[in-house]
Amino acid sequence: MAQQQLDPTDPVKAGPVNGDALAGYLRAQATEFLRSLRQHRETGGSGSAARASSGGGENGTDQTVDAARALRRSARRISGSLHTFRSLLDPDWSERMRPELAWLSGTLAREHAYAARLERLLGALNRLSGSGSEPGSGFPVQAGAEPSAAPKGQLTVGAAKAGALLDRQLTLARTRAHSAALQALGSSRFHAVADSVAVLASEVPLAPTASTADLRPSATAAQGRLLDAVGSLPLLTAGHPYNAEALVHGLSADTSPQPQDVPWHQVRLLLRLHRYAREVLRGGEEYPADVRLLAAGQALNQHRDAAEAASAAASAARTPRIAPATAYALGVLHADQRHEVEAARFTFQQSWQKEAVRTH
């Protein structure tokens, strides 16, 4: 590990930060949560299903999507801060609150995740077909595309059929996720969460000692958990391009999320907690020095997205009675996405190397 360096923007080294900063941060995030929720309701809340096959964006729909994203963003920050700084908060209250926030942001995230996954997979199919379509000119492989409309050749038909199959499966999943999100937003469970957040916006339940306690040890502990988890990643392998590690088990019988991905997903979550803790210490601001931390986090988002897309391709290939050409295209697609997984690990390793000098 690299030697400690003086980082003028490191909030941990800037001097004591007390519970008031945490209270201020939580109040701001709670206010943002309530604002997004109001916007989500006002813009219709149920509009996003309309995007399913148009690919376009009505204004109300875009606003609903933005509102849902902002809602998730603040829910993650509240939940993460409750976790990292739990010793400064009413422990019962924060332990009750966290799973509820996780449930809410998970439920709201799912619809968007299916849409993004489909877009990623159709984009990859086009790239792999060498169609070189310009952005905005529409996908040759797209929702309901007729195989016969695609350029000639068995495998290209396979790509088109694979695209249509993925479109069917992921659109169905997205529609279900949309209904589930609507149902959740109307549930008493949701109203209880919203009420708790409303309380938080005015009165943060700090522990009695919090106003004099220093937040920094908790933030340092969050950073320590991140560093430990990163330390156990196979970064040496990841830093060696084309190590072919991500596709090992690419044909194994086990179809659930690959065990080799798990520690990377874990680091993704811990990196997020670390970033939020830095935000709390800095009074909600993100500093330029966090750019590398953000890049590392984005690589891990790519890692997760590619892993899930690869898994969706493998899962589609198990649909009964598909044509061999369809299955072949899905196999190519699966391998392609697993290589994106490997590429994301490489990118993470590269940005972490730069980060490590500063962080330690």
Place this chain on the structure above:
Amino acid sequence: MAQQQLDPTDPVKAGPVNGDALAGYLRAQATEFLRSLRQHRETGGSGSAARASSGGGENGTDQTVDAARALRRSARRISGSLHTFRSLLDPDWSERMRPELAWLSGTLAREHAYAARLERLLGALNRLSGSGSEPGSGFPVQAGAEPSAAPKGQLTVGAAKAGALLDRQLTLARTRAHSAALQALGSSRFHAVADSVAVLASEVPLAPTASTADLRPSATAAQGRLLDAVGSLPLLTAGHPYNAEALVHGLSADTSPQPQDVPWHQVRLLLRLHRYAREVLRGGEEYPADVRLLAAGQALNQHRDAAEAASAAASAARTPRIAPATAYALGVLHADQRHEVEAARFTFQQSWQKEAVRTH
């Protein structure tokens, strides 16, 4: 391009080398050709078909394979030298000789190429199945393996079936190549080549001016052709890991060798000619400084092997009436091998960067 550096081992800069060096080199290679041919005949010449499914190696068979390899090795060197130094040789004679040597080494190479391709593909299938078998413990996916003998799961059955299909197709191709090689070795065309090489072993048909002419301009021209060809390769892209270039068109309708591979194959041949020219100038010796050149050449061999293996997987996927799981496994395998193509380009770029400083 990097600035010229003084290379004490560069034969082009060591001083004039006249036609005698070329004559000596050609005589030595011709003698080696005749020795290998004798060994090939004595060890049976027809033994290599026995290797088809045993995977083991009888002594006579191994010797036959070695002899065929040595035969090809000297045929390539003779042919290459005739080309590079054609201005110093009887032009009619060398122009007649070259296609005959190419025909011979091509015919002899084919059997080995199919065997190596099958081994590469079965090895990849095992790696992708995460079977982690130790070297020498035998392939779980191997000639005639029963799908039911493999670990459970549809896709693993797919991998086993894909392995069996590739084994069937490539073993058939190898057997045919073996027969063709045997037939070639008994043909009058072959005997004419062998006679010409026998003449070469005692009396090289140099052009009248050759004994006083300098070989170096021809060697420099060969190097120039290599540098030009390398200069037109997309090395900037290749040096950027995970550029995903090799799999573009991975699902396109065109199934013949990919156009994007052609310039790389061309560089592979030109690099070989450059190496042989250096050998001629140095009296047949390879110098330590050529190690990087060799590494670059090996990367291009990997590139060619992976490209052909990818093509074989795609071709097998077009077999009528295969199961979707088989086609899926072949798709994963195809993409895997195209990524090996990309990895080989990266390796070449890396070793060429090191080489460039010295070569120019």
